[in-house]
Amino acid sequence: MIQLQNIRQNPEEVIQRLSIRGIDAAETVSQIVTKDKQARENRTRMESLQARSNQLAREVGELMKSGKREEAEPLKQESVQIKEELKGLQDSVESLETEVRELVVSLPNTPSTTVPTGKSAEDNVTVTTWGKEPELHEGALPHWDLATKYDIIDFELGVKITGAGFPVYKGKGAKLQRALIQFFLNEASNAGYLEVQVPHMVNADSGFGTGQLPDKEGQMYYMPLDDLYMIPTAEVPVTNFFRDVILEESQLPVKTTGYTPCFRREAGSYGAHVRGLNRLHQFDKVEIVQIVHPETSYQVLEDMHAYVQGLLQKLGLHYRLLLLCGGDMGMASAKTYDLEVWSGAQQRWLECSSVSNFETFQTHRLKCRFRNKEGKTELAHSLNGSALALPRIVAAILENYQTPEGIVVPEVLRPYCGFDLIN
RNA sequence: GGAGAGGUGGCAGAGUGGUCGAAUGCGGCGGUCUUGAAAACCGUUGAGGGUUAAACCUCCGGGGGUUCGAAUCCCUCCCUCUCCGCCA
Numbered sequence: 001m002i003q004l005q006n007i008r009q010n011p012e013e014v015i016q017r018l019s020i021r022g023i024d025a026a027e028t029v030s031q032i033v034t035k036d037k038q039a040r041e042n043r044t045r046m047e048s049l050q051a052r053s054n055q056l057a058r059e060v061g062e063l064m065k066s067g068k069r070e071e072a073e074p075l076k077q078e079s080v081q082i083k084e085e086l087k088g089l090q091d092s093v094e095s096l097e098t099e100v101r102e103l104v105v106s107l108p109n110t111p112s113t114t115v116p117t118g119k120s121a122e123d124n125v126t127v128t129t130w131g132k133e134p135e136l137h138e139g140a141l142p143h144w145d146l147a148t149k150y151d152i153i154d155f156e157l158g159v160k161i162t163g164a165g166f167p168v169y170k171g172k173g174a175k176l177q178r179a180l181i182q183f184f185l186n187e188a189s190n191a192g193y194l195e196v197q198v199p200h201m202v203n204a205d206s207g208f209g210t211g212q213l214p215d216k217e218g219q220m221y222y223m224p225l226d227d228l229y230m231i232p233t234a235e236v237p238v239t240n241f242f243r244d245v246i247l248e249e250s251q252l253p254v255k256t257t258g259y260t261p262c263f264r265r266e267a268g269s270y271g272a273h274v275r276g277l278n279r280l281h282q283f284d285k286v287e288i289v290q291i292v293h294p295e296t297s298y299q300v301l302e303d304m305h306a307y308v309q310g311l312l313q314k315l316g317l318h319y320r321l322l323l324l325c326g327g328d329m330g331m332a333s334a335k336t337y338d339l340e341v342w343s344g345a346q347q348r349w350l351e352c353s354s355v356s357n358f359e360t361f362q363t364h365r366l367k368c369r370f371r372n373k374e375g376k377t378e379l380a381h382s383l384n385g386s387a388l389a390l391p392r393i394v395a396a397i398l399e400n401y402q403t404p405e406g407i408v409v410p411e412v413l414r415p416y417c418g419f420d421l422i423n
Numbered sequence: 424g425g426a427g428a429g430g431u432g433g434c435a436g437a438g439u440g441g442u443c444g445a446a447u448g449c450g451g452c453g454g455u456c457u458u459g460a461a462a463a464c465c466g467u468u469g470a471g472g473g474u475u476a477a478a479c480c481u482c483c484g485g486g487g488g489u490u491c492g493a494a495u496c497c498c499u500c501c502c503u504c505u506c507c508g509c510c511a
Contacts, residue, residue, distance in 0.1 A: 043473090043480085044473085044480095046480085047473080048480085050480060051479055051480070053492090054442095054492085056491065057441075058441075059491090060491045061442080061491085062441085064441075064491090064492095072491075076491040076492095079492080080491070082491095246433090367471095375452095
Protein backbone atom coordinates (compact mmCIF):
# COMPACT_ATOMS: atom_id res chain seq x y z
CA MET A 1 0.00 0.00 0.00
CA ILE A 2 0.99 3.58 -0.40
CA GLN A 3 2.88 4.96 2.56
CA LEU A 4 0.65 7.16 4.66
CA GLN A 5 3.57 9.47 5.18
CA ASN A 6 3.63 10.23 1.45
CA ILE A 7 -0.05 11.07 1.41
CA ARG A 8 0.39 13.26 4.45
CA GLN A 9 3.32 15.16 3.01
CA ASN A 10 2.45 15.31 -0.68
CA PRO A 11 -1.27 14.74 -1.13
CA GLU A 12 -1.26 16.65 -4.40
CA GLU A 13 1.48 14.54 -5.86
CA VAL A 14 -0.27 11.32 -4.86
CA ILE A 15 -3.43 12.50 -6.58
CA GLN A 16 -1.48 13.56 -9.63
CA ARG A 17 0.32 10.21 -9.83
CA LEU A 18 -2.88 8.25 -9.47
CA SER A 19 -4.37 10.24 -12.33
CA ILE A 20 -1.88 8.41 -14.54
CA ARG A 21 -4.11 5.41 -13.93
CA GLY A 22 -7.07 7.44 -15.02
CA ILE A 23 -8.57 7.57 -11.56
CA ASP A 24 -9.51 10.59 -9.52
CA ALA A 25 -8.36 10.02 -5.95
CA ALA A 26 -8.86 13.57 -4.72
CA GLU A 27 -11.83 12.70 -2.54
CA THR A 28 -10.21 9.65 -0.98
CA VAL A 29 -6.95 11.44 -0.36
CA SER A 30 -8.63 14.40 1.28
CA GLN A 31 -10.62 12.05 3.51
CA ILE A 32 -7.42 10.30 4.47
CA VAL A 33 -5.69 13.57 5.28
CA THR A 34 -8.59 14.81 7.39
CA LYS A 35 -9.16 11.61 9.31
CA ASP A 36 -5.45 11.07 9.80
CA LYS A 37 -5.09 14.51 11.30
CA GLN A 38 -7.99 13.84 13.64
CA ALA A 39 -6.61 10.45 14.57
CA ARG A 40 -3.23 11.91 15.39
CA GLU A 41 -4.68 14.64 17.53
CA ASN A 42 -6.71 12.12 19.48
CA ARG A 43 -3.75 9.82 19.77
CA THR A 44 -1.62 12.58 21.25
CA ARG A 45 -4.25 13.21 23.92
CA MET A 46 -4.66 9.51 24.49
CA GLU A 47 -0.96 8.99 24.98
CA SER A 48 -0.60 11.78 27.49
CA LEU A 49 -3.43 10.26 29.49
CA GLN A 50 -1.75 6.89 29.28
CA ALA A 51 1.45 8.50 30.52
CA ARG A 52 -0.40 9.92 33.52
CA SER A 53 -2.06 6.59 34.14
CA ASN A 54 1.26 4.77 34.05
CA GLN A 55 2.73 7.28 36.43
CA LEU A 56 -0.16 6.81 38.86
CA ALA A 57 0.23 3.05 38.76
CA ARG A 58 3.89 3.42 39.62
CA GLU A 59 3.14 5.71 42.51
CA VAL A 60 0.45 3.40 43.83
CA GLY A 61 2.94 0.59 43.60
CA GLU A 62 5.46 2.53 45.68
CA LEU A 63 2.88 3.38 48.31
CA MET A 64 1.64 -0.20 48.55
CA LYS A 65 5.17 -1.43 48.97
CA SER A 66 5.86 0.91 51.83
CA GLY A 67 2.55 0.02 53.45
CA LYS A 68 0.81 3.36 52.94
CA ARG A 69 -2.40 1.85 51.66
CA GLU A 70 -4.62 4.78 52.59
CA GLU A 71 -2.49 7.28 50.74
CA ALA A 72 -2.87 5.25 47.58
CA GLU A 73 -6.66 5.57 47.57
CA PRO A 74 -6.97 9.03 45.96
CA LEU A 75 -4.49 8.01 43.31
CA LYS A 76 -6.55 4.96 42.55
CA GLN A 77 -9.59 7.16 42.23
CA GLU A 78 -7.87 9.38 39.71
CA SER A 79 -6.67 6.40 37.80
CA VAL A 80 -10.20 5.06 37.52
CA GLN A 81 -11.35 8.41 36.20
CA ILE A 82 -8.61 8.52 33.62
CA LYS A 83 -9.56 5.08 32.55
CA GLU A 84 -13.10 6.27 31.90
CA GLU A 85 -11.82 9.07 29.74
CA LEU A 86 -9.33 6.84 28.00
CA LYS A 87 -11.94 4.35 26.98
CA GLY A 88 -13.70 6.74 24.64
CA LEU A 89 -10.48 8.14 23.26
CA GLN A 90 -9.05 4.74 22.53
CA ASP A 91 -12.17 3.73 20.67
CA SER A 92 -12.12 6.85 18.57
CA VAL A 93 -8.43 6.55 17.79
CA GLU A 94 -8.87 2.94 16.85
CA SER A 95 -11.84 3.52 14.60
CA LEU A 96 -10.26 6.55 12.95
CA GLU A 97 -7.03 4.73 12.32
CA THR A 98 -8.92 1.76 10.93
CA GLU A 99 -10.82 4.05 8.58
CA VAL A 100 -7.61 5.68 7.45
CA ARG A 101 -6.00 2.33 6.92
CA GLU A 102 -8.91 0.99 4.91
CA LEU A 103 -8.87 4.06 2.71
CA VAL A 104 -5.13 3.81 2.17
CA VAL A 105 -5.35 0.10 1.44
CA SER A 106 -8.04 0.78 -1.15
CA LEU A 107 -5.70 2.97 -3.19
CA PRO A 108 -3.60 1.33 -5.90
CA ASN A 109 0.10 2.08 -6.11
CA THR A 110 1.23 5.44 -7.44
CA PRO A 111 2.70 4.88 -10.91
CA SER A 112 6.20 5.99 -11.71
CA THR A 113 6.33 9.29 -13.57
CA THR A 114 7.69 7.36 -16.54
CA VAL A 115 4.42 5.45 -16.93
CA PRO A 116 2.19 6.68 -19.76
CA THR A 117 -1.23 7.94 -18.79
CA GLY A 118 -4.08 5.84 -20.08
CA LYS A 119 -7.20 3.89 -19.32
CA SER A 120 -6.91 0.61 -21.17
CA ALA A 121 -4.65 -1.68 -23.15
CA GLU A 122 -5.04 0.61 -26.14
CA ASP A 123 -2.84 3.17 -24.43
CA ASN A 124 0.05 0.78 -23.83
CA VAL A 125 3.27 1.64 -25.58
CA THR A 126 5.12 -0.87 -27.74
CA VAL A 127 8.77 -0.51 -26.79
CA THR A 128 10.35 -3.10 -29.04
CA THR A 129 9.41 -5.95 -31.31
CA TRP A 130 11.73 -8.87 -31.89
CA GLY A 131 11.76 -11.44 -34.67
CA LYS A 132 9.14 -11.67 -37.32
CA GLU A 133 5.93 -13.48 -38.08
CA PRO A 134 6.57 -17.07 -39.04
CA GLU A 135 5.42 -18.09 -42.47
CA LEU A 136 3.04 -20.93 -41.89
CA HIS A 137 2.27 -23.58 -44.45
CA GLU A 138 -1.08 -24.00 -46.13
CA GLY A 139 -3.63 -25.46 -43.70
CA ALA A 140 -1.80 -24.40 -40.56
CA LEU A 141 -3.86 -24.99 -37.44
CA PRO A 142 -4.47 -23.17 -34.16
CA HIS A 143 -2.84 -24.90 -31.20
CA TRP A 144 -6.04 -26.48 -29.90
CA ASP A 145 -6.43 -28.35 -33.15
CA LEU A 146 -2.76 -29.29 -33.17
CA ALA A 147 -3.15 -30.54 -29.62
CA THR A 148 -5.88 -32.88 -30.74
CA LYS A 149 -4.17 -33.86 -33.97
CA TYR A 150 -1.04 -35.04 -32.19
CA ASP A 151 -2.85 -36.09 -29.01
CA ILE A 152 -0.63 -34.04 -26.73
CA ILE A 153 -3.18 -31.97 -24.81
CA ASP A 154 -6.59 -33.30 -23.84
CA PHE A 155 -9.01 -30.56 -22.94
CA GLU A 156 -12.03 -32.88 -22.78
CA LEU A 157 -10.35 -35.17 -20.32
CA GLY A 158 -9.63 -32.20 -18.09
CA VAL A 159 -13.28 -31.21 -18.24
CA LYS A 160 -14.24 -34.70 -17.18
CA ILE A 161 -12.02 -34.92 -14.16
CA THR A 162 -12.15 -31.29 -13.04
CA GLY A 163 -13.76 -28.78 -15.37
CA ALA A 164 -13.05 -26.36 -18.16
CA GLY A 165 -9.67 -24.69 -17.99
CA PHE A 166 -7.84 -27.67 -16.52
CA PRO A 167 -6.19 -29.42 -19.45
CA VAL A 168 -4.41 -32.74 -19.33
CA TYR A 169 -1.01 -32.83 -21.07
CA LYS A 170 -0.08 -36.14 -22.58
CA GLY A 171 2.95 -37.79 -24.12
CA LYS A 172 5.15 -35.31 -25.91
CA GLY A 173 2.87 -32.55 -24.70
CA ALA A 174 3.67 -33.43 -21.10
CA LYS A 175 7.36 -33.78 -21.91
CA LEU A 176 7.46 -30.43 -23.68
CA GLN A 177 5.90 -28.88 -20.63
CA ARG A 178 8.46 -30.46 -18.33
CA ALA A 179 11.29 -29.45 -20.64
CA LEU A 180 10.21 -25.82 -20.59
CA ILE A 181 10.06 -25.76 -16.80
CA GLN A 182 13.50 -27.29 -16.58
CA PHE A 183 14.88 -24.88 -19.16
CA PHE A 184 13.45 -21.82 -17.44
CA LEU A 185 14.66 -22.87 -14.01
CA ASN A 186 18.15 -23.58 -15.24
CA GLU A 187 18.33 -20.24 -16.99
CA ALA A 188 17.18 -18.46 -13.84
CA SER A 189 19.72 -20.29 -11.70
CA ASN A 190 22.44 -19.31 -14.13
CA ALA A 191 21.29 -15.72 -13.83
CA GLY A 192 21.85 -15.84 -10.10
CA TYR A 193 18.39 -16.63 -8.80
CA LEU A 194 18.03 -19.04 -5.91
CA GLU A 195 15.72 -21.85 -6.92
CA VAL A 196 13.01 -22.72 -4.44
CA GLN A 197 10.02 -25.00 -4.19
CA VAL A 198 7.15 -23.54 -2.26
CA PRO A 199 3.70 -24.39 -0.94
CA HIS A 200 0.90 -24.05 -3.46
CA MET A 201 -1.50 -22.81 -0.85
CA VAL A 202 -1.08 -19.74 1.31
CA ASN A 203 -2.75 -18.16 4.29
CA ALA A 204 -4.55 -14.83 4.30
CA ASP A 205 -1.58 -12.91 5.67
CA SER A 206 0.45 -13.90 2.65
CA GLY A 207 -2.37 -12.97 0.31
CA PHE A 208 -2.48 -9.55 1.88
CA GLY A 209 1.27 -9.08 1.80
CA THR A 210 1.55 -9.20 -1.97
CA GLY A 211 -1.70 -7.37 -2.62
CA GLN A 212 -4.09 -10.16 -3.65
CA LEU A 213 -6.19 -9.58 -0.56
CA PRO A 214 -8.48 -7.98 0.19
CA ASP A 215 -9.21 -6.67 -3.30
CA LYS A 216 -8.78 -9.67 -5.53
CA GLU A 217 -10.27 -12.22 -3.22
CA GLY A 218 -12.58 -13.53 -5.93
CA GLN A 219 -9.68 -14.36 -8.21
CA MET A 220 -8.24 -17.01 -5.93
CA TYR A 221 -9.52 -20.46 -5.11
CA TYR A 222 -10.31 -20.56 -1.43
CA MET A 223 -10.59 -23.52 0.91
CA PRO A 224 -12.79 -22.43 3.80
CA LEU A 225 -12.25 -25.61 5.76
CA ASP A 226 -8.63 -24.69 6.29
CA ASP A 227 -8.79 -20.98 5.50
CA LEU A 228 -6.20 -21.28 2.76
CA TYR A 229 -5.92 -19.93 -0.77
CA MET A 230 -4.52 -21.67 -3.85
CA ILE A 231 -1.71 -19.51 -5.14
CA PRO A 232 -2.42 -17.50 -8.30
CA THR A 233 1.33 -17.19 -8.86
CA ALA A 234 4.58 -18.16 -7.13
CA GLU A 235 5.02 -14.47 -6.43
CA VAL A 236 2.77 -14.85 -3.40
CA PRO A 237 4.65 -17.52 -1.42
CA VAL A 238 8.06 -16.37 -2.60
CA THR A 239 7.66 -12.68 -1.86
CA ASN A 240 6.18 -13.57 1.51
CA PHE A 241 9.47 -15.21 2.47
CA PHE A 242 10.39 -11.64 3.29
CA ARG A 243 7.39 -10.73 5.38
CA ASP A 244 8.51 -9.30 8.75
CA VAL A 245 12.12 -9.54 7.73
CA ILE A 246 14.88 -6.99 8.21
CA LEU A 247 17.71 -7.61 5.78
CA GLU A 248 21.23 -6.28 5.92
CA GLU A 249 21.98 -3.89 3.09
CA SER A 250 24.82 -6.15 2.03
CA GLN A 251 22.34 -8.96 1.38
CA LEU A 252 20.60 -7.00 -1.37
CA PRO A 253 19.61 -7.80 -4.01
CA VAL A 254 17.90 -11.05 -3.03
CA LYS A 255 17.02 -13.01 -6.15
CA THR A 256 14.64 -15.96 -6.01
CA THR A 257 13.03 -18.16 -8.63
CA GLY A 258 10.44 -20.88 -8.39
CA TYR A 259 8.23 -23.03 -10.52
CA THR A 260 4.64 -23.58 -9.43
CA PRO A 261 1.31 -24.32 -10.92
CA CYS A 262 -0.90 -21.22 -10.71
CA PHE A 263 -4.59 -21.29 -9.95
CA ARG A 264 -6.95 -18.57 -11.07
CA ARG A 265 -10.70 -18.51 -10.97
CA GLU A 266 -10.86 -16.04 -13.88
CA ALA A 267 -14.44 -15.35 -12.93
CA GLY A 268 -16.38 -13.72 -15.72
CA SER A 269 -13.70 -13.98 -18.34
CA TYR A 270 -15.26 -16.53 -20.64
CA GLY A 271 -15.47 -15.68 -24.30
CA ALA A 272 -14.07 -16.04 -27.75
CA HIS A 273 -10.46 -15.44 -26.74
CA VAL A 274 -10.21 -18.10 -24.11
CA ARG A 275 -10.03 -21.17 -26.31
CA GLY A 276 -7.38 -23.77 -25.87
CA LEU A 277 -4.45 -22.67 -23.77
CA ASN A 278 -5.22 -18.99 -24.02
CA ARG A 279 -6.74 -18.73 -20.57
CA LEU A 280 -6.74 -21.48 -17.96
CA HIS A 281 -7.71 -22.04 -14.35
CA GLN A 282 -4.51 -23.94 -13.73
CA PHE A 283 -1.27 -23.32 -15.53
CA ASP A 284 2.45 -23.62 -14.95
CA LYS A 285 4.80 -20.74 -14.51
CA VAL A 286 8.36 -20.02 -13.48
CA GLU A 287 8.58 -16.78 -11.58
CA ILE A 288 11.53 -14.56 -10.73
CA VAL A 289 11.42 -12.27 -7.70
CA GLN A 290 13.88 -9.69 -6.46
CA ILE A 291 14.10 -7.71 -3.25
CA VAL A 292 16.35 -4.75 -3.92
CA HIS A 293 17.70 -1.45 -2.67
CA PRO A 294 15.29 1.39 -3.59
CA GLU A 295 17.98 3.19 -5.54
CA THR A 296 18.45 0.28 -7.93
CA SER A 297 14.91 -0.93 -8.50
CA TYR A 298 14.30 0.77 -11.82
CA GLN A 299 17.55 -0.48 -13.26
CA VAL A 300 16.64 -3.96 -12.01
CA LEU A 301 13.25 -3.67 -13.72
CA GLU A 302 15.05 -3.07 -17.02
CA ASP A 303 17.41 -5.97 -16.33
CA MET A 304 14.52 -8.28 -15.58
CA HIS A 305 12.57 -7.68 -18.77
CA ALA A 306 15.82 -7.94 -20.71
CA TYR A 307 16.37 -11.32 -19.06
CA VAL A 308 12.89 -12.48 -20.06
CA GLN A 309 13.43 -11.26 -23.60
CA GLY A 310 16.56 -13.40 -23.67
CA LEU A 311 14.44 -16.46 -22.94
CA LEU A 312 12.05 -15.69 -25.76
CA GLN A 313 14.92 -15.10 -28.12
CA LYS A 314 16.49 -18.42 -27.22
CA LEU A 315 13.18 -20.05 -27.99
CA GLY A 316 13.08 -18.17 -31.26
CA LEU A 317 9.65 -16.71 -30.65
CA HIS A 318 8.47 -13.49 -32.23
CA TYR A 319 7.47 -11.12 -29.43
CA ARG A 320 6.93 -7.52 -28.48
CA LEU A 321 7.68 -5.58 -25.31
CA LEU A 322 4.97 -3.29 -24.00
CA LEU A 323 5.18 -0.56 -21.42
CA LEU A 324 1.81 -0.64 -19.73
CA CYS A 325 -0.13 2.55 -19.31
CA GLY A 326 -1.39 3.51 -15.86
CA GLY A 327 -4.86 2.15 -16.39
CA ASP A 328 -3.71 -1.29 -17.49
CA MET A 329 -1.34 -1.97 -14.58
CA GLY A 330 -2.12 -4.13 -11.61
CA MET A 331 -2.95 -2.27 -8.44
CA ALA A 332 0.31 -3.11 -6.68
CA SER A 333 2.60 -2.06 -9.49
CA ALA A 334 4.43 1.23 -10.00
CA LYS A 335 5.63 0.27 -13.45
CA THR A 336 4.99 -2.80 -15.55
CA TYR A 337 6.33 -4.22 -18.79
CA ASP A 338 4.39 -6.96 -20.53
CA LEU A 339 5.86 -9.38 -23.00
CA GLU A 340 3.58 -10.72 -25.66
CA VAL A 341 4.39 -13.64 -27.87
CA TRP A 342 3.06 -13.95 -31.40
CA SER A 343 0.56 -16.68 -31.98
CA GLY A 344 0.98 -17.51 -35.66
CA ALA A 345 -2.22 -19.38 -36.34
CA GLN A 346 -4.44 -17.20 -34.20
CA GLN A 347 -2.78 -14.11 -35.66
CA ARG A 348 -2.69 -12.34 -32.33
CA TRP A 349 -0.36 -11.44 -29.48
CA LEU A 350 -0.52 -13.46 -26.28
CA GLU A 351 0.72 -12.09 -22.98
CA CYS A 352 3.32 -14.49 -21.61
CA SER A 353 5.12 -12.37 -19.06
CA SER A 354 4.53 -9.38 -16.88
CA VAL A 355 7.45 -7.72 -15.14
CA SER A 356 6.76 -5.16 -12.43
CA ASN A 357 8.42 -2.89 -9.96
CA PHE A 358 6.24 -2.55 -6.87
CA GLU A 359 8.56 -0.12 -5.16
CA THR A 360 7.39 -0.18 -1.52
CA PHE A 361 3.78 -1.15 -2.17
CA GLN A 362 4.33 -4.79 -1.23
CA THR A 363 7.25 -4.33 1.15
CA HIS A 364 5.22 -1.87 3.17
CA ARG A 365 2.49 -4.44 3.64
CA LEU A 366 5.07 -7.15 4.22
CA LYS A 367 7.21 -5.05 6.55
CA CYS A 368 10.19 -6.07 4.48
CA ARG A 369 13.01 -3.71 5.39
CA PHE A 370 16.75 -3.45 5.28
CA ARG A 371 19.18 -1.67 7.53
CA ASN A 372 20.66 1.26 5.62
CA LYS A 373 24.01 2.95 6.01
CA GLU A 374 22.74 5.12 8.84
CA GLY A 375 21.71 1.95 10.64
CA LYS A 376 18.04 2.76 10.25
CA THR A 377 15.46 0.42 8.84
CA GLU A 378 14.10 1.33 5.45
CA LEU A 379 11.57 -0.34 3.19
CA ALA A 380 13.12 -2.36 0.39
CA HIS A 381 11.68 -2.49 -3.11
CA SER A 382 10.19 -5.66 -4.56
CA LEU A 383 9.94 -6.75 -8.18
CA ASN A 384 8.84 -9.81 -10.01
CA GLY A 385 8.28 -11.22 -13.43
CA SER A 386 7.09 -14.32 -15.20
CA ALA A 387 9.98 -16.16 -16.73
CA LEU A 388 7.83 -17.53 -18.18
CA ALA A 389 4.18 -18.53 -18.12
CA LEU A 390 3.96 -21.80 -20.00
CA PRO A 391 0.61 -22.23 -21.75
CA ARG A 392 0.91 -19.37 -24.18
CA ILE A 393 4.53 -20.25 -24.85
CA VAL A 394 3.39 -23.77 -25.64
CA ALA A 395 0.65 -22.36 -27.84
CA ALA A 396 3.14 -20.19 -29.70
CA ILE A 397 5.62 -23.03 -30.12
CA LEU A 398 2.94 -25.38 -31.45
CA GLU A 399 1.57 -22.85 -33.88
CA ASN A 400 4.73 -21.12 -35.01
CA TYR A 401 6.86 -24.22 -35.37
CA GLN A 402 4.29 -26.37 -37.12
CA THR A 403 5.18 -27.95 -40.45
CA PRO A 404 3.29 -30.45 -42.58
CA GLU A 405 5.49 -33.13 -41.04
CA GLY A 406 4.90 -32.15 -37.46
CA ILE A 407 5.91 -29.57 -34.89
CA VAL A 408 9.60 -28.81 -34.79
CA VAL A 409 10.99 -28.50 -31.27
CA PRO A 410 13.03 -25.31 -30.77
CA GLU A 411 16.72 -26.11 -30.77
CA VAL A 412 17.34 -25.03 -27.21
CA LEU A 413 14.67 -27.40 -25.84
CA ARG A 414 15.82 -30.54 -27.61
CA PRO A 415 18.28 -31.64 -24.92
CA TYR A 416 15.49 -31.25 -22.39
CA CYS A 417 12.80 -32.96 -24.47
CA GLY A 418 14.75 -35.84 -25.88
CA PHE A 419 13.02 -35.46 -29.26
CA ASP A 420 13.03 -32.85 -31.99
CA LEU A 421 9.68 -33.36 -33.64
CA ILE A 422 6.13 -33.77 -32.43
CA ASN A 423 4.25 -35.86 -34.94
C1' G B 424 -8.62 -38.50 14.09
C1' G B 425 -7.01 -39.38 19.78
C1' A B 426 -3.73 -37.61 23.92
C1' G B 427 -0.24 -34.21 25.84
C1' A B 428 3.25 -29.89 25.87
C1' G B 429 4.26 -25.08 24.51
C1' G B 430 4.06 -20.01 22.12
C1' U B 431 8.86 -14.17 25.45
C1' G B 432 14.05 -9.79 21.90
C1' G B 433 18.40 -12.49 15.61
C1' C B 434 18.70 -17.43 18.21
C1' A B 435 18.63 -20.13 22.95
C1' G B 436 16.34 -19.41 27.51
C1' A B 437 14.64 -17.01 32.66
C1' G B 438 10.60 -14.29 34.43
C1' U B 439 7.29 -13.67 42.47
C1' G B 440 0.89 -9.04 39.46
C1' G B 441 4.23 -3.34 40.97
C1' U B 442 10.40 1.25 37.26
C1' C B 443 10.07 -5.72 33.01
C1' G B 444 11.03 -3.73 27.01
C1' A B 445 12.10 -7.76 29.95
C1' A B 446 17.78 -11.69 33.66
C1' U B 447 21.43 -14.84 31.48
C1' G B 448 24.00 -17.20 27.38
C1' C B 449 25.10 -17.22 22.16
C1' G B 450 25.31 -14.25 17.95
C1' G B 451 26.03 -8.98 15.93
C1' C B 452 28.52 -4.20 16.34
C1' G B 453 32.48 -0.93 18.65
C1' G B 454 36.92 -0.93 21.57
C1' U B 455 41.39 -2.76 24.55
C1' C B 456 45.22 -6.33 23.87
C1' U B 457 48.02 -8.52 19.24
C1' U B 458 52.65 -7.78 13.73
C1' G B 459 47.71 -9.89 12.20
C1' A B 460 44.02 -13.26 13.87
C1' A B 461 41.96 -16.18 17.77
C1' A B 462 41.16 -16.12 22.93
C1' A B 463 40.27 -12.88 26.95
C1' C B 464 38.33 -8.39 28.77
C1' C B 465 35.24 -3.69 28.45
C1' G B 466 31.17 -1.36 26.19
C1' U B 467 26.99 -1.68 23.01
C1' U B 468 22.93 -4.22 20.55
C1' G B 469 14.53 -5.34 19.46
C1' A B 470 10.54 -3.00 16.47
C1' G B 471 6.92 0.82 15.58
C1' G B 472 4.98 5.74 16.77
C1' G B 473 6.37 10.60 18.67
C1' U B 474 10.04 14.90 19.31
C1' U B 475 14.76 19.66 16.35
C1' A B 476 16.49 16.48 20.30
C1' A B 477 14.26 14.53 24.51
C1' A B 478 10.15 13.34 27.33
C1' C B 479 6.45 10.07 26.31
C1' C B 480 3.24 5.96 24.04
C1' U B 481 2.52 0.86 21.96
C1' C B 482 4.22 -4.22 21.29
C1' C B 483 6.14 -10.71 25.46
C1' G B 484 1.02 -15.62 19.36
C1' G B 485 -4.29 -12.79 18.20
C1' G B 486 -8.68 -10.87 20.62
C1' G B 487 -11.44 -9.94 25.14
C1' G B 488 -11.64 -9.58 30.64
C1' U B 489 -10.04 -8.83 36.11
C1' U B 490 -6.86 -4.83 38.59
C1' C B 491 -4.72 1.57 40.50
C1' G B 492 -1.10 -1.72 37.86
C1' A B 493 -0.74 -7.88 33.59
C1' A B 494 4.65 -11.16 30.05
C1' U B 495 2.72 -12.90 34.86
C1' C B 496 -4.42 -14.19 36.76
C1' C B 497 -9.24 -15.52 33.86
C1' C B 498 -11.94 -16.44 29.05
C1' U B 499 -11.52 -17.31 23.92
C1' C B 500 -9.34 -18.08 19.20
C1' C B 501 -4.96 -19.28 16.35
C1' C B 502 -0.43 -21.63 15.68
C1' U B 503 3.76 -24.90 16.68
C1' C B 504 5.86 -29.28 18.76
C1' U B 505 5.76 -34.48 20.87
C1' C B 506 3.41 -39.39 21.25
C1' C B 507 -0.44 -42.77 19.21
C1' G B 508 -3.55 -43.98 14.89
C1' C B 509 -3.96 -43.51 9.51
C1' C B 510 -1.19 -42.63 5.17
C1' A B 511 2.32 -40.66 0.40
